[in-house]
Amino acid sequence: MKTKQWIQDNTYHYSQFNDIGALVDKKREKNLKISLCLPTLNEEKTIAKEIIIMRSELMHRFPLLDEIVVIDSGSTDNTREIAKSYGADVYLADDILPHIEKFKGKGENLWKAQYVLEGDIIVYIDADIKNIHHRFAYGLIGPLLLRDEVKYSKAFYDRPIAVDTSKLKPSGGGRVTELVIRPLFSLFTPQLAQIIQPLSGEYAGYREILEQLSFPLGYGIETSMLLDILGKWGIDIIAQVDLDKRIHRNQDTLSLGRMAFGIMQTFINRAEKMGLLSVADDLHHSMIQFSQSDENYSQDIHQIQLTERPPIITIPEYREKFGRS
Amino acid sequence: MxxxxxxxxxxxxxxxxxxxxxxxxxxxxxxxxxxxxxxxxxxxxxxxxxxxxxxxxxxxxxxxxxxxxxxxxxxxxxxxxxxxxxxxxxxxxxxxxxxxxxxxxxxxxxxxxxxxxxxxxxxxxxxxxxxxxxxxxxxxxxxxxxxxxxxxxxxxxxxxxxxxxxxxxxxxxxxxxxxxxxxxxxxxxxxxxxxxxxLGMVRAEITCQIPAVTGWEHKGETNTIIIFNEIINRIMAIEVPQRPKTRINIGRLDAGLKYGDTALTGTMGFEVVSDSLAMVDAVYGKIEDIVESIAYESQVTMQLKKQSNVxxxxxxxxxxxxxxxxxxxxxxxxxxxxxxxxxxxxxxxxxxxxxxxxxxxxxxxxxxxxxxxxxxxxxxxxxxxxxxxxxxxxxxxxxx
Known part of the structure; x- marks a missing residue:
């Protein structure tokens, strides 16, 4: 079965790329620039450590990264000031391509980052990682530099979650993965079910691939990327890398419920376009949840719209800046 | 120079x-x-x-x-x-x-x-x-x-x-x-x-345990906190000299489990510090005597153990x-x-x-x-x- 071969050939452990000097040599040989993008919203507790370690290890000790850029959604804490103080280039998402309609969200930040970043390879890493290590970047960059056919790499983890501010739970991450996205992938696109953590927030890819992808602005960015890459180029350009432990903030079940809603919304939209299923009527955009107070249940309705940015290569300013005809 | x-x-x-x-x-x-x-x-x-x-x-x-x-x-x-x-x-x-x-x-x-x-x-x-x-x-x-x-x-x-x-x-x-x-x-x-x-210093720990047996030979104190109170009183009564400058610091006390239960075990940490190591030894010897005497008087198990010294x-x-x-x-x-x-x-x-x-x-x-x-x-x-x-x-x- 092809998928079995894919797992064998395209699954790595970060330690296979521990020779960072060799990665730097390969980057120079290929004459590439590599950019790291950190999307933020109120990450003042973790952003400094991420920038410091990446700059120290992958710019000072080994010049693997050419730039570190923070794209901020409008933090109300000191995220932007702290990031600047440690030498990152910091942009407010709203200030990038300011003439187009403004949206909020991680997907918006990642999409707009493509316009300000200079790299041929773009690495996206969430800014809320408590146990940040430079392996999070070089582990993802490794297969992109050492395997010519690999154009997109995705992280997976043994991921403990922070139950509260002081206790770590050794397992239990990835509930939405196991209860929502893996069943859907298994039903419709079993090749993608081989990806161990399809919703992980860390991935890297060549600009030539990313610029051709639509970016949903809500929860569906990771799902849509995988489906679109599968549809356009096939799974063989994807690699997955075990980055060991990732400690991050936990989300409550209601938040995960809204995340699951957004991911299903994106999946159904893509699956319809790919001819994998047809939906008789338009989908609703309201997620209904309940909360209890004084023995009464109240209904909370969350509007979750499926808003997408088109491939950035369709934006004239981008085409002009990067010489795309 | x-x-x-x-x-x-x-x-x-x-x-x-x-x-x-x-x-x-x-x-x-x-x-x-x-x-x-x-x-x-x-x-x-x-x-x-x-x-x-x-x-x-x-x-x-x-x-x-x-x-x-x-x-x-x-x-x-x-x-x-x-x-x-x-x-x-x-x-x-x-x-x-x-x-x-x-x-x-x-x-x-x-x-x-x-x-x-x-x-x-x-x-x-x-x-x-x-x-x-x-x-x-x-x-x-x-x-x-x-x-x-x-x-x-x-x-x-x-x-x-x-x-x-x-x-x-x-x-x-x-x-x-x-x-x-x-x-x-x-x-x-x-x-x-x-x-x-x-400075010359010794750090030591006293452990106290009330035996879990009954009988006429175990009719002493039945609460380690009371026993430590007595130990502290006697340590405080030790006369330490101004010269060589010497002091006793009682830095840790841990005994008992719950408000209403008798404390049956406990530990106490202290240090003796002095300009003179001989004075440290002399004061430590007096504390050894105190611990030994209270162990006999109270019919409890007590141990004095050095943790570190310089x-x-x-x-x-x-x-x-x-x-x-x-x-x-x-x-x-x-x-x-x-x-x-x-x-x-x-x-x-x-x-x-x-x-x-x-x-x-x-x-x-x-x-x-x-x-x-x-x-x-x-x-x-x-x-x-x-x-x-x-x-x-x-x-x-x-x-x-």
Missing amino acids: NTNKKYLSGYPDIIDTLHTLKEVIISNIVMIGQEPMELQVIKDDDVAIANRSPRAAMFSERIGALSSVDECTTDSDGNPVALIKGRSPGKKPIIVCAHLDTTIKDPEDPTLWVTDSVITGPGIADNTVSAGALASLPEILEVLNIHLESDLYIVGLSQSLGKKNLTSARQFIANWRHQPRGAVILEGIEIGRLNYYS GAYSLGYNHPLVKSAVSVMEELNLKPKISSSESELAVFLARQIPTITVGLTHGENVHKENASVEIEPMFKGIAQIIGILLAIDGGVCDEN
């Missing part, structure tokens, strides 16, 4: 230059400090092949990867040791070291947080900030283009605190075949701290190393705060190695999980180490 010499005059921009390594230094602090200190079994094919402290291993990894380090190894006691060879092979070596262990064992959240001005987290002030700065020293010397005449040994001491009783320092020095020129010990806080003498040693304020350290601090507008240190310093001084202990930065909540250190003063703290190393390399320890 001119002890007013400006050791850092050749490096007028030293603080600015050290700032260029800010990320490297903080990365070392974070990456070393977030690793656990306790030994972990390393297995190869399911067979245990070694016990290793992940923190000591990370220290070795960080420092061993640097091209300016000539050798990096781990000694038989688990202390990572790095060597930067000097330009004059005949010179005696210089040692710079810091203890890697911290007083907080198994913290609930070992993560260190960094802002633009502060690093926060368990163990950061004592002594993670020093361990990180120490691991950065080869790169610091390189960026300052400093090549010492002497070999420089950079040592992370892995077992220092509490019951470990400075084991690492004792073993490291015991295995040392040649007398070093001098040594510098780094502590996280406070910057300006200058220790060049240690002798009273002093380099003397007039030693050129101390004078040079003061000069370096004054060059950096630091006000020296002189006090004793009953730590690795005593072990080094006992071997007649000219040694001082200095602090790196300001900090708060030293032994709590929310300990913090300030980032900016650390650069002066590191500059001070460079000045002291230059002084030792220039011969200030060679004349005595």
Whole structure:
């Protein structure tokens, strides 16, 4: 079965790329620039450590990264000031391509980052990682530099979650993965079910691939990327890398419920376009949840719209800046 | 010896230059400090092949990867040791070291947080900030283009605190075949701290247990807290002299489980400190008598056990190393705060190695999980180490 071969050939452990000097040599040989993008919203507790370690290890000790850029959604804490103080280039998402309609969200930040970043390879890493290590970047960059056919790499983890501010739970991450996205992938696109953590927030890819992808602005960015890459180029350009432990903030079940809603919304939209299923009527955009107070249940309705940015290569300013005809 | 010499005059921009390594230094602090200190079994094919402290291993990894380090190894006691060879092979070596262990064992959240001005987290002030700065020293010397005449040994001491009783320092020095020129010990806080003498000290723990048996021979006190109260009263009645200056510190008391239950077990920790080791022994002997007598009187099981001890040693304020350290601090507008240190310093001084202990930065909540250190003063703290190393390399320890 092809998928079995894919797992064998395209699954790595970060330690296979521990020779960072060799990665730097390969980057120079290929004459590439590599950019790291950190999307933020109120990450003042973790952003400094991420920038410091990446700059120290992958710019000072080994010049693997050419730039570190923070794209901020409008933090109300000191995220932007702290990031600047440690030498990152910091942009407010709203200030990038300011003439187009403004949206909020991680997907918006990642999409707009493509316009300000200079790299041929773009690495996206969430800014809320408590146990940040430079392996999070070089582990993802490794297969992109050492395997010519690999154009997109995705992280997976043994991921403990922070139950509260002081206790770590050794397992239990990835509930939405196991209860929502893996069943859907298994039903419709079993090749993608081989990806161990399809919703992980860390991935890297060549600009030539990313610029051709639509970016949903809500929860569906990771799902849509995988489906679109599968549809356009096939799974063989994807690699997955075990980055060991990732400690991050936990989300409550209601938040995960809204995340699951957004991911299903994106999946159904893509699956319809790919001819994998047809939906008789338009989908609703309201997620209904309940909360209890004084023995009464109240209904909370969350509007979750499926808003997408088109491939950035369709934006004239981008085409002009990067010489795309 | 001119002890007013400006050791850092050749490096007028030293603080600015050290700032260029800010990320490297903080990365070392974070990456070393977030690793656990306790030994972990390393297995190869399911067979245990070694016990290793992940923190000591990370220290070795960080420092061993640097091209300016000539050798990096781990000694038989688990202390990572790095060597930067000097330009004059005949010179005696210089040692710079810091203890890697911290007083907080198994913290609930070992993560260190960094802002633009502060690093926060368990163990950061004592002594993670020093361990990180120490691991950065080869790169610091390189960026300052400093090549010492002497070999420089950079040592992370892995077992220092509490019951470990400075084991690492004792073993490291015991295995040392040649007398070093001098040594510098780094502590996280406070910057300006200058220790060049240690008082005689013994730290000990008294444990008390009410036997779980009945009968006429067990009709004494039935509550360890009451018993400890009596012990404390009798210790307080011991007359300690003004000269040699001597004091007894009762620092820990832990007994009982619940408000309403009789306390059946308990422990009490104390230390006796004096300018004279003979006086320490004399006072300790009196406490031994107190514990023994109360054990008989109360018909309970009591044990008095020494946890750690050091002798009273002093380099003397007039030693050129101390004078040079003061000069370096004054060059950096630091006000020296002189006090004793009953730590690795005593072990080094006992071997007649000219040694001082200095602090790196300001900090708060030293032994709590929310300990913090300030980032900016650390650069002066590191500059001070460079000045002291230059002084030792220039011969200030060679004349005595």
